[in-house]
Amino acid sequence: MNTRITSLHKTLLGAFALGTLLVATSAQAETHWEHVHPRRDQVLDRTQHLNRRIVHERREGELTAAQAHDLHAQVRQTHLEQRAMAQTNGGYITRVQQAGLNQQQNAISRKIGP
Missing domain, CATH: 1.20.81 (Receptor-associated Protein)
Structure with a gap:
């Protein structure tokens, strides 16, 4: 059970980090x-x-x-x-x-x- 929770936490943290990266790069992107x-x-x-x-x-x-x-x-x-x-x-x-x-x-x- 503990391993399962740790794996879930890692997955959620990875998704959060990816989402944060996507938001940060799109906010900095210049328009044409x-x-x-x-x-x-x-x-x-x-x-x-x-x-x-x-x-x-x-x-x-x-x-x-x-x-x-x-x-x-x-x-x-x-x-x-x-x-x-x-x-x-x-x-x-x-x-x-x-x-x-x-x-x-x-x-x-x-x-x-x-």
Whole structure:
């Protein structure tokens, strides 16, 4: 009986480990778009992260509604600039453009707080 339980535990642990590995690799897998547009993907990931931080800080009471609204507007503006840049460059943004957008996002990040 003890050997049977140990075998069952090993089987369950193996299945759990395999499931965890599959979830981890699928979560890290890039989409085709992310692979083809890495600079845009990085800027858009930061855009999402900034918006989440603004919402979090607003919920925590660190930002007023007006401050959160203003910061969301600034994030939206960088997003629109990124789209306009990509439209003029065949769907891509250059390294220089990405650096400029990153500087704008850094300024917004400092306004959000730590």
